[in-house]
Amino acid sequence: xxxxxxxxxxxxxxxxxxxxxxxxxxxxxxxxxxxxxxxxxxxxxxxxxxxxxxxxxxxxxxxxxxxxxxxxxxxxxxxxxxxxxxxxxxxxxxxxxxxxxxxxxxxxxxxxxxxxxxxxxxxxx
Numbered sequence: 418x419x420x421x422x423x424x425x426x427x428x429x430x431x432x433x434x435x436x437x438x439x440x441x442x443x444x445x446x447x448x449x450x451x452x453x454x455x456x457x458x459x460x461x462x463x464x465x466x467x468x469x470x471x472x473x474x475x476x477x478x479x480x481x482x483x484x485x486x487x488x489x490x491x492x493x494x495x496x497x498x499x500x501x502x503x504x505x506x507x508x509x510x511x512x513x514x515x516x517x518x519x520x521x522x523x524x525x526x527x528x529x530x531x532x533x534x535x536x537x538x539x540x541x542x
Contacts, residue, residue: 486538490530497526 504511504519533539 483538483540486533490533490539493529494526497523 500522501519504515508515
């Protein structure tokens with residue numbers, strides 16, 4: 418009987434968290450709607466740019482591809498940091514094998530960084 422109680426209690430906890438996960442955003446959005454300032458929207462606010470200014474040219478502007486490559490390089494090294502943290506926390510349990518694997522991972526990323534540096538991808542116009 419106690420096992421059944423424990424089993425049902427686990428589902429009760431999941432149900433409570435599910436209800437909180439659904440209710441909290443709904444309550445927050447409703448509270449924001451009640452508390453926000455109320456004013457009449459100008460017609461210019463509904464234009465393409467939504468800034469209140471009248472658009473004076475086409476919205477499709479070509480950007481240099483270097484901005485995108487720079488952003489991708491940032492994301493790659495940011496993800497590297499996300500992989501390094503759990504490894505560093507569990508380093509004592511993982512041992513020397515994990516150290517060698519992480520060194521291989523970091524060396525591969527370093528090779529990619531050197532390649533990008535040689536190709537002058539990281540040069541900000």
